[in-house]
Amino acid sequence: MRTRGAILLANIITGLALGYTVTNIGFGDFAELNRMFTFQDLRMILSFAGAVAILVCAFALLRVRRTPGRIHAGVIPGAVLFGTGWAISGGCPAIPIIQVASGYLPALITIVGVIVGIRLCRWANARYFHLDRGSCGL
Amino acid sequence: MSTYWPWWAGAIGLALVTINHTLITDRSLGVSAAWDRVLHWRRERELERMDEEFADDQALAEALAVATAEHFGTGTGTGTGASTVPQEPYEKSQPLEANAESAASERPAATSLRPAPLVTQAALLMSIFLGGFIAAVASGRFHLRYDMGPGFRDLVTADSTTMVAMLFVGGVLVGFGTRLAGGCSSGHGLSGCGRLRPVSLVATAVFFGTAVAVSFLLWKVI
Numbered sequence: 001m002r003t004r005g006a007i008l009l010a011n012i013i014t015g016l017a018l019g020y021t022v023t024n025i026g027f028g029d030f031a032e033l034n035r036m037f038t039f040q041d042l043r044m045i046l047s048f049a050g051a052v053a054i055l056v057c058a059f060a061l062l063r064v065r066r067t068p069g070r071i072h073a074g075v076i077p078g079a080v081l082f083g084t085g086w087a088i089s090g091g092c093p094a095i096p097i098i099q100v101a102s103g104y105l106p107a108l109i110t111i112v113g114v115i116v117g118i119r120l121c122r123w124a125n126a127r128y129f130h131l132d133r134g135s136c137g138l
Numbered sequence: 139m140s141t142y143w144p145w146w147a148g149a150i151g152l153a154l155v156t157i158n159h160t161l162i163t164d165r166s167l168g169v170s171a172a173w174d175r176v177l178h179w180r181r182e183r184e185l186e187r188m189d190e191e192f193a194d195d196q197a198l199a200e201a202l203a204v205a206t207a208e209h210f211g212t213g214t215g216t217g218t219g220a221s222t223v224p225q226e227p228y229e230k231s232q233p234l235e236a237n238a239e240s241a242a243s244e245r246p247a248a249t250s251l252r253p254a255p256l257v258t259q260a261a262l263l264m265s266i267f268l269g270g271f272i273a274a275v276a277s278g279r280f281h282l283r284y285d286m287g288p289g290f291r292d293l294v295t296a297d298s299t300t301m302v303a304m305l306f307v308g309g310v311l312v313g314f315g316t317r318l319a320g321g322c323s324s325g326h327g328l329s330g331c332g333r334l335r336p337v338s339l340v341a342t343a344v345f346f347g348t349a350v351a352v353s354f355l356l357w358k359v360i
Contacts, residue, residue: 002162002163002164004255004257004258005139005276006163006256007140007163007165007254007255007258008257008258008261010158010159010160010162010163010258011159011163011254011258011262011265012229012261012262012265013158013159013162013258013265014155014159014167014262014265015263015264015267015268015269016260016265016266016268016272016322017151017155017158017269017270017315017353018155018167018169018265018266018269018271019156019213019265019266019267019268019271019272020269020270020272020273020350021148021151021152021247021269021271021272022152023141023269023270023273023274023277023279024142024143024148024151024273024277025142025143025148025151025152026142026143027155029142029287029289030286030287030289030290030293030294031241031287031288031289031290031292031293032142032289033289033353034289034293034353034356034357037349037350037353038353038354038357039275039350039356041238042145043142043144043148043206044145044148046145046146046148046149047143047145047146047147047148047149047150047151047152048148048149048278048323048327049149050148050150050153051151051152051153051156051328052149052150052328052331052332054149054150054151054153055153055156055157055271055292055328055329055331055332055333056254056331056332056334057155057165058157058332059157059160059332059333062157062161064160064161064225064333065278066333066335067166067321067333067335068278069320069335069336069338070192070336070337071336071337072320074318074320075319075320075337075340075341075344076241076318076319076340076341077315077318077319077341077346078314078315078316078317078318078319078341079315079319079326079340079341079344080315080345080348080350081311081312081315081318081319082237082311082312082315082316082345083315083344083345083346083347083348083349083350083351083352084308084311084315084321084349084352085308085309085310085311085312085313085314085315086308086312086323086345086349086350087348087349087350087352087353087356088259088286088294088307088308088311088352088356089304089305089307089308089309089311089312090286090290090308091308091309091312091313092167092169092170092316092322092323092324093170093312093313093322093324094169094266094322094323096293096309097263097266097267098267098269098270098273098274099269099286100264100267100270101266101267101268101269101270101271101273101274102270102274102279102280103274103280103282103283103290104279104285104286104287105186105282105283105284106283106284106285106301106302106305109302109305109306109309109327109334110305110308110309110312111309112306112356113305113306113307113309113310113311113312113313113358114173114309114310114312114313115173115177115309115313115314116175116306116309116310117309117310117311117312117313117314117315117316117317118170118173118177118312118313118314118316119177119178119221120284120310120313120319121313121314121318122174122178122317124314125318127228127319128193128195128202128211129318131318133350134145134297138155
């Protein structure tokens, strides 16, 4: 059982390292992102795929606990909406933060949009969908 | 020549961040989940308070036993065995309202592990900003701008009003989509695919595939 202080420190280190790494890979640069999605430049997609390959091996070697997850009705429509929004705005939930940190002030609008979208989803799900959506992050 | 890291450095960097987080916290990394919890902090704080109140399973079992004994007028209610606790009323009391779905959906993992404290999730989001700022300044890429750069201007729009609308709509789709799908590129993409979770593999394939299709439309058609 990890203490609150240990988790806090770990999240601060994770946030700093994630922001630093993702910025240096180029995920905050819309042109780089579009080049990745249109396969004009494979550098970023190889970074992501390479990370997943390392993680598969590392998690297996370290016998990391597998969190449960089932394919529910919200997965595919949610992923389609997310993919569309990512290609249009250039931001997944962490990216607009580093875009602002890099000086792209209009990314603040993307952050406002993300906030509205997350709140809207919880409201709509409670009212209409009633999906047991699951969550990756704990 | 790109000033960004080569692919192998990026791969190692992303993997190390995720492995360190997983090992130290014993939890999955998920930025959209952190956003969700921080934005609904009142509800999450209430759930945390309830969690703390019932953190001691033994005390909870005893309290339920006492309440059951009082209700049915049997025994002294001091029994500690879980067998004296009727299961049905307790289970029925779990999904009290639809708004608790986030906690309820995480219940299988949370049977042995509760979600990370709310304040740590807020710290994660703020640290991402700080890490990004340090990287941008250190690499000399930090410039205050009122647009999203030449890439966005050429591929999406050069008009500032349309840019605001597109960024807002894109952000709403990202926020809504990631929460509906239950994760984003860090949660499903890195943590989930790294664990070979079927739901994460499907979600990642779909959101990458959709982003590829929309990006080709922006590049070639629109």
